[in-house]
Amino acid sequence: MIDEKGILFILSGPSGVGKGTVRKELFNRANDLAYSISMTTREKRSGEKEGIDYFFKTNEEFENMVEAGQLLEYARFVNNYYGTPRKYVEDTLASGKDVFLEIEVQGAMQVKENFPEGVFIFLFPPSLEELKNRIVDRGTESEDLVFERLKEARNEIHMMDAYDYVVVNDDVNSAVTKIQSIIQSEHCRRERIASQYKQLLKEE
Numbered sequence: 001m002i003d004e005k006g007i008l009f010i011l012s013g014p015s016g017v018g019k020g021t022v023r024k025e026l027f028n029r030a031n032d033l034a035y036s037i038s039m040t041t042r043e044k045r046s047g048e049k050e051g052i053d054y055f056f057k058t059n060e061e062f063e064n065m066v067e068a069g070q071l072l073e074y075a076r077f078v079n080n081y082y083g084t085p086r087k088y089v090e091d092t093l094a095s096g097k098d099v100f101l102e103i104e105v106q107g108a109m110q111v112k113e114n115f116p117e118g119v120f121i122f123l124f125p126p127s128l129e130e131l132k133n134r135i136v137d138r139g140t141e142s143e144d145l146v147f148e149r150l151k152e153a154r155n156e157i158h159m160m161d162a163y164d165y166v167v168v169n170d171d172v173n174s175a176v177t178k179i180q181s182i183i184q185s186e187h188c189r190r191e192r193i194a195s196q197y198k199q200l201l202k203e204e
């Protein structure tokens with residue numbers, strides 16, 4: 001058995017581009033990835049469940065976690081906090097399993113500082129018009145918040161250069177297939193197969 005850590009994959013991109021949709025489809029297909037469930041102070045949307053979609057926290061609880069260093073990264077996004085639990089990510093990677101984060105851009109940049117070996121994937125909208133339609137059609141935001149999120153999206157798209165891969169989310173299935181290919185390529189790139197080969201030679 002070769003002692004290998006899992007790989008950290010970070011899917012990011014503007015709000016409304018389809019990160020949640022793509023991530024859910026990816027997890028329908030892949031059972032060898034661990035999804036890191038985030039903490040948030042935003043209100044639970046109808047149909048969302050504690051510990052499945054998010055861990056829902058009060059501002060005070062969230063700030064205490066930040067203070068105690070329990071978050072790998074966190075960001076304020078449209079008046080709410082969102083953050084990734086450090087221990088879950090570190091323990092799961094150490095156990096050899098890949099971890100998948102779906103987070104906004106500011107947080108992804110913090111992860112890049114702490115985990116430069118992570119694989120950063122930017123989900124890109126087919127167009128800004130389509131991005132706006134998706135946010136409006138989802139119907140979870142008031143008109144003001146749609147405007148806020150679109151403004152944020154323009155800033156986020158500028159950060160694209162910092163990513164390892166860009167995937168256009170024109171069609172959910174093809175975006176997920178591309179992400180699965182990225183995951184496969186990264187495993188090959190990190191020479192897990194090569195190290196297994198070395199192990200085999202040693203055993204000869």
Ligand SMILES: Nc1nc2c(ncn2[C@@H]2O[C@H](COP(=O)(O)OP(=O)(O)O)[C@@H](O)[C@H]2O)c(=O)[nH]1
Nearest residue numbers: 015016038074075077082083084102103104107
């Ligand atoms: N930095 C950071 N962003 C997160 C985290 N969890 C979710 N997000 C992002 O926060 C943004 C808002 O999430 P949410 O309110 O669920 O809206 P939606 O993803 O646009 O449906 C999205 O871009 C999420 O990807 C996290 O742990 N850290």
Ligand SMILES: Nc1ncnc2c1ncn2[C@@H]1O[C@H](COP(=O)(O)OP(=O)(O)O)[C@@H](O)[C@H]1O
Nearest residue numbers: 015016017018019020021134138169170171172
């Ligand atoms: N490839 C796609 N084509 C058309 N609509 C999409 C696609 N991907 C996502 N959507 C829709 O766009 C809206 C925003 O998607 P969501 O996953 O909530 O985005 P995000 O998590 O990035 O904020 C949802 O209504 C979703 O059904």
